[in-house]
Structure formats: C-alpha cells, structure tokens
Amino acid sequence: MNFTNEQLERYNRNILLSGIGKEGQEKLHNAKVLVIGAGGLGSPVLYYLAAAGVGTLGICDGDVVELSNLQRQIIHTTNDLDKLKAISAKEKLLALNPDLKISIYKDRVNSKNILEILKDYDCVIEATDVFSSKFLINDACVLADKTLIRGSALHFCGQLMSIKPKVSACYACLFDAPPSGEVPTGASVGILGAVAGLFGTLEANEAIKIITGVGTPLYDKILTCDIREMDFRKIAIKRNENCRVCGKNGIKTLKDY
Numbered sequence: 001m002n003f004t005n006e007q008l009e010r011y012n013r014n015i016l017l018s019g020i021g022k023e024g025q026e027k028l029h030n031a032k033v034l035v036i037g038a039g040g041l042g043s044p045v046l047y048y049l050a051a052a053g054v055g056t057l058g059i060c061d062g063d064v065v066e067l068s069n070l071q072r073q074i075i076h077t078t079n080d081l082d083k084l085k086a087i088s089a090k091e092k093l094l095a096l097n098p099d100l101k102i103s104i105y106k107d108r109v110n111s112k113n114i115l116e117i118l119k120d121y122d123c124v125i126e127a128t129d130v131f132s133s134k135f136l137i138n139d140a141c142v143l144a145d146k147t148l149i150r151g152s153a154l155h156f157c158g159q160l161m162s163i164k165p166k167v168s169a170c171y172a173c174l175f176d177a178p179p180s181g182e183v184p185t186g187a188s189v190g191i192l193g194a195v196a197g198l199f200g201t202l203e204a205n206e207a208i209k210i211i212t213g214v215g216t217p218l219y220d221k222i223l224t225c226d227i228r229e230m231d232f233r234k235i236a237i238k239r240n241e242n243c244r245v246c247g248k249n250g251i252k253t254l255k256d257y
Helices: 005-010 021-030 042-052 067-071 085-096 114-118 131-144 193-212
Strands: 032-036 056-060 101-105 123-126 147-154 157-163 221-226 231-236
Touching (some): 032 042, 042 085, 042 193, 056 085, 056 114, 085 101, 123 193, 131 147, 147 193, 157 193, 193 221
Parallel strands (some): 032 056, 056 101, 123 147
Antiparallel strands (some): 147 157, 157 221, 221 231
C-alpha cells in the first residue's frame, strides 16, 4: 500500500524496526483482530493495537462501566460510568487513531453468537475474566480455525499463551472447566491493576508478533508471572492428541459452560 505522509510519521518507530519495516506495517494495516473483553486486559490490548496501526478491530463486551472498574480498566474514565464498555472503548481508540475501522458487539459471547462474531477476523484475543467464556472462546476458535491469544490476571499473578488450533496445545488440553462459582475472581480476592496492564500489553505484543512474523509466538508455552517477586516463568506444554476439544475426536458443535 502507499502510506500517506501522516501515516509514515505516525508509524515511523514501527517502520524503523528491523523485521517490521513498511512490509510489516502493511500487514498490521490489513490485519483484523477481535478483542473479547474491554476491561483490565482488554484496555491495554486495544490501546496498543490501535496505536500500532492494526487496521480493523472488533470489540466485544456486553458490560457497562462501573466505578470499581476504573482501578485497572484504563480505557474508561469517570465520565463513562454506566456507558457500554464497547462504546466507551471505541470512542477512545478513534480519538487516538482515526484511521481505524472498528466494529462493536454489545452482547456477551455465547454458543449461539460467537462463530458469527469471529468469522471475519484473523486473530482473536481473549481478555475476559469469566472462566466459562474462556472455555467457550477456546472451543469456538478451534472450530473456526482462528489463532487465539488468551490471558488472565488475578491477585498479583498473570498468565499468557497463544494457540494455533490443532497445531499447538489449546486451553482444554491443559484445563478442565471448573464448576460454576468455584473459581476466585477479582471481585472476591482482588487484582492489582498493573498486573492486568502488564498481561494485556503482552497479549497485544503477541498479536503484533503473529501478524508481522517477528519473533516466536507462545505456541505450546505458558508465560506466568507473580509480580511480587517479578518471577517470570515460561513453561513448555504439549498438545493432547485426545483433547476433548482439539483432539482427533474433538468437538463438532459448541456448548455454553
């Protein structure tokens, strides 16, 4: 593509990077990324993808902004209280980068709507804090063959992995869906806002790496950190050939958890 002078100036620091350049910037411009969750993780994901010049973004979040969100969900402000997070996020991103194409989805994902929502995107970023949604998003990306980047943040800890369906380990290769109500949440045990910011930023970084081909994605690896000691660990994992989702006899349809 022929970048305008304004775009060349806006993305100058990206273009200067070895391994990105104009070709990588064009890949970012042509990329279509869906971010599910516009909260603690989704805020930095969306800001950094928008700033980097990812041309088409989808924002899926059915919640409204609450006062307790503002300790970590930095894309929203006090003036956004009671506004849908997807709308609030879109407003901030277009103020940052008016070149973007942004679609918003005001409903929470479920087994009936998720495949329709993600069908037009190349990459999906899971940035939710609801475990049932995490498993559903994983299942849908396996069925639709969409690259998935998933993260979590709770208390003082965070976790990140990337998934190439039926090539690398998926979420269900490692974890079973826990019974409803048995998983701690930020509302029950707390979360340091900077932890969500750190792992949301890392999710955005993974997306940029995958889109441009720079570096090595976290396929078959989980990155974890407890920020109290800054103890980063990268753990090797392996796809389960008998996984109930991505294995040889894996799922053919979706269900809600």
